[in-house]
Amino acid sequence: MNAHKAFEPKVVLYLFFILFTLLLLTNHDSVHAKSIGYDxxxxxxxxxxxxxxxxxxxxxxxxxxxxxxxxxxxxxxxxxxxxxxxxxxxxxxxxxxxxxxxxxxxxxxxxxxxxxxxxxxxxxxxxxxxxxxxxxxxxxxxxxxxxxxxxxxxx
CATH class of the missing domain: 2.40.50.140 (Nucleic acid-binding proteins)
Structure with a gap:
């Protein structure tokens, strides 16, 4: 079995996008903690x-x-x-x-x-x-x- 056939590039890109999105969503609270706005x-x-x-x-x-x-x-x-x-x-x-x-x-x-x-x-x-x-x-x-x-x- 070839290694390049085991992981399709589109699938890898899709999984990377999902992982990146999850990281952004979980870090949102820590970013907000440092920036309470004033209205x-x-x-x-x-x-x-x-x-x-x-x-x-x-x-x-x-x-x-x-x-x-x-x-x-x-x-x-x-x-x-x-x-x-x-x-x-x-x-x-x-x-x-x-x-x-x-x-x-x-x-x-x-x-x-x-x-x-x-x-x-x-x-x-x-x-x-x-x-x-x-x-x-x-x-x-x-x-x-x-x-x-x-x-x-x-x-």
């Missing part, structure tokens, strides 16, 4: 209390549960390395005002991609996105600079 058209302001603030991330980003008067939101803050770098302390029971873009997560949970966090007790305001809604942690100087604490001081 100004869905931007809202929510006041509430931080609940269930844990180190558990959502799509590789730090998050917490916010209990408002009427709803519960999962607030997506920033990558954990950035939260540590700016010295952001999120504690259960803290009253905050979140400006963010509302969307439904993959699990159906109501989420907010935070643009800013304001701590109501101290008045401290943390900007997480710039004027064009781009995450401040994506700026290359923010990653490399050791002076980031000057601009994001812990109180």
């Amino acid at each position: 100004e058209n869905t931007e809202i302001v929510v006041r509430g209390t931080i609940k269930h603030c844990t180190a558990r991330s959502y799509m590789q980003l730090q998050c917490f549960t916010l209990q408002s008067k009427t709803r519960v939101f999962r607030v997506i803050v920033a990558p954990q390395w950035f939260v540590r770098r700016i010295g952001l302390k999120l504690k259960d029971g803290t009253n905050v005002e979140v400006v963010g873009s509302k969307f439904f997560g993959r699990d159906g949970c109501l989420c907010l991609s935070a643009r800013s966090l304001k701590f109501l007790s101290s008045g401290r305001n943390i900007m997480l996105r710039d004027g064009s809604c781009k995450p401040v942690w994506q700026n290359s100087c923010v990653r490399e600079s050791s002076c980031i604490r000057i601009f994001y001081q812990s109180q």
Whole structure:
């Protein structure tokens, strides 16, 4: 039996196409995890209390549960390395005002991609996105600079 007769070129090409398609579909979630968009058209302001603030991330980003008067939101803050770098302390029971873009997560949970966090007790305001809604942690100087604490001081 000849080896070239065992595998028809069309069959091999067809199997390669199916395998490639499956790889693309399975990698979709990991690509999406790094790029949560921000839609100004869905931007809202929510006041509430931080609940269930844990180190558990959502799509590789730090998050917490916010209990408002009427709803519960999962607030997506920033990558954990950035939260540590700016010295952001999120504690259960803290009253905050979140400006963010509302969307439904993959699990159906109501989420907010935070643009800013304001701590109501101290008045401290943390900007997480710039004027064009781009995450401040994506700026290359923010990653490399050791002076980031000057601009994001812990109180």
